[in-house]
Amino acid sequence: MHYTSVRDLCGKGARHLAKGPVALIFAEDGVELDTTLRHHLSLGFASVIALMPPSFALPDDLVKTTVRVDHDAAADGHIDAVNRIIDAAPRRTWLYYCFNAEYLFFPFCETRSVGELLAFHAEERRDAMLTYVVDIYAGDLDLHPGAVALEDAWMDKSGYYALARLDPENNHHPKDRQLDFFGGLRWRYEEHIPWRRRNIDRISMFRSKRGLRLREGHVFSDEEYNTYACPWHNNLTAVTVSFRTAKALKRNPGSTFDIPTFKWHNSVRFEWHSRQLLDLGLMEPGQWF
Structure with missing residues (x-):
């Protein structure tokens, strides 16, 4: 599951926001990104969404279990992305965000x-x-x-x-x-x-x-x-x-x-x-x- 932008996620990928809780993981760099994603998957989030630059790689197991969104958190930050997702999610959906x-x-x-x-x-x-x-x-x-x-x-x-x-x-x-x-x-x-x-x-x-x-x-x-x-x-x-x-x-x-x-x-x-x-x-x- 791969989306080319936050806008693409909020449109074509809106089903991933339909049921919470949803975890938004912003990758500022690649350090421990895989363990961060696995940790939040283990907590029981309905969707774990990795917002990360296109150049970053993910292990095969995470490609299958996480939603990938092209986003450069180091350059573009996280606030606008979170607000776009708030607007796209059904009202009263639980969201969580953190960084790698x-x-x-x-x-x-x-x-x-x-x-x-x-x-x-x-x-x-x-x-x-x-x-x-x-x-x-x-x-x-x-x-x-x-x-x-x-x-x-x-x-x-x-x-x-x-x-x-x-x-x-x-x-x-x-x-x-x-x-x-x-x-x-x-x-x-x-x-x-x-x-x-x-x-x-x-x-x-x-x-x-x-x-x-x-x-x-x-x-x-x-x-x-x-x-x-x-x-x-x-x-x-x-x-x-x-x-x-x-x-x-x-x-x-x-x-x-x-x-x-x-x-x-x-x-x-x-x-x-x-x-x-x-x-x-x-x-x-x-x-x-």
């Missing part, structure tokens, strides 16, 4: 599917879910100079915090149930990260609806989509573990020579299991037991 070398984890994902997760979330009258982007990085940069190694992945166990999200249209008062979250490599190496890109919150799971727009900063035009919980109790949250920041810091000539290692006294080996993220308080099971 990123992996979704949610409470109990080893035994429950993403469909079960979102069915429960919808029962709580929620149309979007906050996913924290938790940086992971190779422990040995001499062996893995690109900072990506699944078998040697590490993460920060502390250093995460939140600040009130101020509303410039309301005398800079805090927005209701919205916070800016920080931590990980974007916090430790903030001198190399533009301040508008330092937060680690991303509304990456959401329901399509007419007129909805994804905006810069991984937030939406509907302010309720940007909240972390309903007014009554805590809701489910999830985590996207990501090599993306580590890759960028080691690829950037302005930062790579300042970073001989990402490991510090608060680094722990990433166990590739939701229990670790729950124990560290990096995601919330809410009322889902």
Whole structure:
């Protein structure tokens, strides 16, 4: 299943958007693209769509199980593509987006599917879910100079915090149930990260609806989509573990020579299991037991 553009997908390939949840994987480069696609296939998404340059190759098994769309995320970004897909999808279809070398984890994902997760979330009258982007990085940069190694992945166990999200249209008062979250490599190496890109919150799971727009900063035009919980109790949250920041810091000539290692006294080996993220308080099971 191969489409020549996002427009082609939304027209000829609209059937792939007809039933959610749908995963949109944007390939900024080829690093761990195959493992990213396989990981999200294993979570139970109804469709996994790889938006990638035509020059990228996929293994035979992924050619058969994923939907391929020609799209250069490194040059053209992801916002316009997500918004086109929102318009093309049936209303109230669950969509998720991430980038290559990123992996979704949610409470109990080893035994429950993403469909079960979102069915429960919808029962709580929620149309979007906050996913924290938790940086992971190779422990040995001499062996893995690109900072990506699944078998040697590490993460920060502390250093995460939140600040009130101020509303410039309301005398800079805090927005209701919205916070800016920080931590990980974007916090430790903030001198190399533009301040508008330092937060680690991303509304990456959401329901399509007419007129909805994804905006810069991984937030939406509907302010309720940007909240972390309903007014009554805590809701489910999830985590996207990501090599993306580590890759960028080691690829950037302005930062790579300042970073001989990402490991510090608060680094722990990433166990590739939701229990670790729950124990560290990096995601919330809410009322889902």
